[in-house]
Amino acid sequence: MQINRVVKTLIAMVGVAASVSIAQAADITGAGATFPYPIYAKWADAYKKATGVGLNYQSIGSGGGIKQIKAKTVDFGASDMPLKADELNAEGLTQFPAIIGGVVPIVNVEGVAPGKMKMTGDVLASIYLGKITKWNAPEIVAINPGLKLPAEDITVVRRSDGSGTTFLWTDFLSKVSPEFKSTIGSSTAVKWPVGLGGKGNEGVAANVQRIKNTIGYVEYAYVKKNKMVYTQLKNADGQFVEPDDDSFKAAASNADWAKAPGMFLVLTNQPGKASWPVTGASFILMQKSQEKTAEAKEVLKFFDWAFKNGGEMANELDYVPLPPALVKQIQEGWKANIKDASGKAVW
Numbered sequence: 527m528q529i530n531r532v533v534k535t536l537i538a539m540v541g542v543a544a545s546v547s548i549a550q551a552a553d554i555t556g557a558g559a560t561f562p563y564p565i566y567a568k569w570a571d572a573y574k575k576a577t578g579v580g581l582n583y584q585s586i587g588s589g590g591g592i593k594q595i596k597a598k599t600v601d602f603g604a605s606d607m608p609l610k611a612d613e614l615n616a617e618g619l620t621q622f623p624a625i626i627g628g629v630v631p632i633v634n635v636e637g638v639a640p641g642k643m644k645m646t647g648d649v650l651a652s653i654y655l656g657k658i659t660k661w662n663a664p665e666i667v668a669i670n671p672g673l674k675l676p677a678e679d680i681t682v683v684r685r686s687d688g689s690g691t692t693f694l695w696t697d698f699l700s701k702v703s704p705e706f707k708s709t710i711g712s713s714t715a716v717k718w719p720v721g722l723g724g725k726g727n728e729g730v731a732a733n734v735q736r737i738k739n740t741i742g743y744v745e746y747a748y749v750k751k752n753k754m755v756y757t758q759l760k761n762a763d764g765q766f767v768e769p770d771d772d773s774f775k776a777a778a779s780n781a782d783w784a785k786a787p788g789m790f791l792v793l794t795n796q797p798g799k800a801s802w803p804v805t806g807a808s809f810i811l812m813q814k815s816q817e818k819t820a821e822a823k824e825v826l827k828f829f830d831w832a833f834k835n836g837g838e839m840a841n842e843l844d845y846v847p848l849p850p851a852l853v854k855q856i857q858e859g860w861k862a863n864i865k866d867a868s869g870k871a872v873w
Contacts, residue, residue: 554824557584558591558604559690560726562625562808564747566604568839569832576831579824585726589688589714595619595811601821603811606690607714611788618814620863622789622856623807624829626778626846629694630749630769630804631757632731634740635661637674638755641768644669646760647702647795647803653680653741654699655706656720661739669760676739683733683742686723688714694806695743698794743804746774747843761803762795769802771844777805783852789859812864819866826860826873 556566563585570581584590588605595603596617608621631645649665652658658665662675685692693714700707710716722737724730727744731752734742746769749756758766767773777796783789793805810829816822833856837847848856860873 553580553582554602554821554828555582555584555600556591556602556604556810556825557586557594557600558811559588559606559808560585560728561588561606561627561629561691561694561745561806562604562845563727564745564751564843565625565627565836565840565845568843569828569836572836572839573828573831576835577827579828581828585728587685587687587714587726588690588693592688592714592811595813598813598817601812601818601825604808605714605811606806606808607693608790608792608807608809609788609811610790614788619811620788620814620859621809621811622859623783623791623848623852624810624832625840626774626793626805626807626848627844628746628769628774628777628802628805629691629698629743630746631759632734632742632744632749632754633757634734634738634755636676636738640753640755641758643673643755643757644760644766645757647699651699651703651706654682654684654718654720655703655709656682678739681737681740682718682721683724683730683737683740684718684721685715685725685730687725689726690714690806690808691727691743691745692716694792694794694804697792698804701795746770747845750844759803761799761801762797763799763801765799767800767802769844771841771846773800773802774805774844774846776800777802778807778846781807783855789856814863814865816864816866816872819872822864822866822872826864830857 566583574580588607591603591605594600662677697712700712724733727748730742731744731748734740760766776798777793780796795803833853840847861871864872
């Protein structure tokens with residue numbers, strides 16, 4: 527009898543340990559872009575309540591996310607700079623867009639209210655090149671008649687870490703300014719000639735809020751969350767537009783994902799009178815050959831749930847949910863590209 531009780535106790539303990547192990551295995555890990563962090567955090571909270579499965583997402587910048595998924599230290603990486611097909615193939619990776627949003631110029635200038643200052647790509651490029659250094663410079667005054675601008679130095683704020691937000695920002699500036707393209711170029715990390723660095727969208731937002739006469743760039747959700755002063759921006763059609771989900775949708779409407787090798791598509795400086803010029807998708811990176819099949823399936827289940835149930839939450843933060851046709855294309859890519867060790871599709 528006593529032996530039977532001991533055996534039963536041991537079996538029960540093994541069962542508890544197994545259930546704990548399963549619960550822990552169900553939780554998923556990701557790291558990378560700060561651009562989509564507000565919506566990923568919101569989705570993760572709702573998903574945990576709905577399913578009990580948790581997401582541990584480290585908002586460390588796109589450069590860090592790319593490094594971690596290549597090193598296989600997370601279940602997925604996140605980057606606002608998509609990788610080209612040849613790099614994906616060389617690293618055994620696949621990618622898909624998860625959300626669309628906009629990068630926005632922000633300023634801290636006394637007397638300037640949100641949306642009242644206008645900017646052009648040429649002027650922004652000159653500011654970030656260190657060529658325009660005063661708020662009352664003729665180039666800024668010319669596009670802002672009637673706006674009182676101080677004779678103060680411009681303090682430039684930019685990212686200090688590898689950043690997809692920086693990629694979108696520099697990609698746009700490179701498209702509108704040949705000098706910017708040849709001098710600085712477009713990447714997640716560039717050699718800035720001027721400026722104060724901030725880590726993450728959070729760091730740039732904090733520096734602009736804290737320091738007077740600053741200019742920076744952040745994802746729009748951070749503008750809304752922190753009630754920051756954003757500027758209008760001149761787009762490819764010559765129109766000054768404000769950032770919101772409608773102008774992000776207008777820019778994204780031109781995207782032809784079916785013809786994009788490896789889903790490599792950059793949405794900056796898109797045509798259209800209503801298009802926001804610094805619009806971009808944020809991408810998820812995963813290993814094609816999965817050593818941890820259960821975790822990989824949980825990642826895909828999470829994004830499947832987000833695509834089906836997270837649209838309203840995305841709209842609340844002024845992100846743009848992916849259209850159903852694109853979601854279908856993405857899920858076909860999951861079946862074709864993400865396999866277990868035996869070559870069987872995970873999804």
